[in-house]
Structure formats: C-alpha cells, structure tokens
Amino acid sequence: MWSRLVMMCCFCFLLTGVSSCPKKEVNTANKMNSVVKQISEKRVFFDYDKSDIAEAGADILLDVMEVLQDNPDAKVTLTGHTDNRGSYEYNVALGARRADAAKKFMVSCAPYLENRIKTASRGETEPLVYVQDDSKNSKYEKEHAKNRRIEFSFSGIKK
Template identity: 35%
Template structure:
C-alpha cells in the first residue's frame, strides 16, 4: 500500500510540473539567487563549476525526511529538479543517491527505508529527464550518521538522501 501511495505522490508531483522539462537555463531564470546556473556549459554565473559554487542550488546535496517517511517534501523539489536538469543537460554526468536513516528501528527496517528514500529521489529525477544509467540509488541505513546524539535534532540530520556526483564517491 505504501508503494502505491508513494508512486501516486511521485506521479502527482510530475503532473504539477510544467509541460516542458526543466532545463538548467530555466533554473537560472528564476528569482532564487541560489540557482545561478547559466548557459549550456554547466558553469555558474561566476565561472566556477555549479556543483561547487556555494551560491548555486546544485551545491546543496541532501534531501531530508520526516520520521518514518520517504516522501520528498515540497521544500526539496527544486533541489531534486535542479540535479535532474544537470544530469539531463550533461549526458556523461552520474550521481549516487545514498539513502540514510536515524538509528531507531531494526537494521533490516532501516536498510529498506533508506532504499525507499534514495529511490524516491531517483524516481523524481528520472521523471524529470535524467536517464536510468546516470542515477544509482543505494541504502546506507543507519550506518553513516551525520549527527551523533540521542535526540530529535540529531535524528532529523540523519534522515536524508545524499546526492553525490561522479568523483565524490
């Protein structure tokens, strides 16, 4: 049932998007100052690699989740779409999506939840123009915490999917 619901959410998000795929040029035309991508060469407005430009949305690499959830929240939609557009516009680019969980739950449950988180980001990227061979999704479960602690703020940091571009993994 959760799989059907998640597919419904992904399809609903895709239906809400414009009729044409988002391109890196479209992203640079937005008023969001974090975008900063321009031209077809993949360079930011400052001449640096957009993946490393701190003013570019592509420098952001994590999608965070609510407890026990693998639905990509609206606040991360533009981030995922920007990475998908980068992949679509740069055919040789590749990403590894690493799904992570907090420490609560069994090892098996956390590995499955981490995979669903990575796959939910992958689904949006594929629906937005990235090719399947460009996107790999894996689960790290609770094995790669970003924050150590036994409180909600630590757990929230660990409930994420990290987007790693080729050369970063």
C-alpha cells in the same frame, strides 16, 4: 589564388579562436565544478519513517537533474540515510526506499535520465549527528532529523 588566400585567412582566424577556447572551457568547467560541489553538499530530508519527497526536496532534485542535463556524461548516485531508530535491516530498507523515491521523482520528470541515476542505502551507518537516544519519542528529534536524508555523489563530470 585569392580564394585560397581568403580560405587561409579564415583558417587562421578559426585557429586563433580555437586557441582561446580552452580558457573559456576551463572557466566553464570551474563554474560547473562549483555548481556540482554546491549541489553535492545539499541534501533531501525526510520525516520520521517516511520516504515521501517534500517540496523543498523536489527543488533540490530538480537542481540535480539540471546538472545531469548540462553534462551528458555525468551520473549521480542517490544515497539514502536514516536515523538510528529501528533495526539495522529496517533502516537499510528505508534508506533504499528514500533513494528510490528520489529517483522515481527524477525519472518521472525526465525519463531519459534513468540510466544515469543509481541508488544506494547506508541506513543508519553514517550519521551526520550522533544521537545516543534511539527511543521513538526522543527529545532529540531535531538531531535525528539531520540524519534522515539523501546525499548525492556525481561521476563523469569533466574537470
């Protein structure tokens, strides 16, 4: 009889602990959503007509990988963008090369993430900064540079 009473008390303590879990889970979820939002707002930038991952870009990709590791159901889409210099077709292909280079970097670090990383390209169609001058030696290089990027969109993260 005493053992049954002890088990009932343990069960009550367990229930009491479990009832407080959702509050902790909400705080953890809120914290994770904040991290995801911060990372979603980061971008990996590229030099003109390049798809190489620079050190600053690698650091951001490592942050993205950390989110994927902390969230087993999460997936990410890497979307490549270009400036408006070059043909539409060329820029779509360059955006794809940039996204693919980022994915290749991430998979080389953590091969088990490969199926959770998708790539896409928008080419020049979604500029952050509109630049009318599309000449090769544009005086608006700083503005063009803001459009040469990869952006991240996450899915499967529990809210």
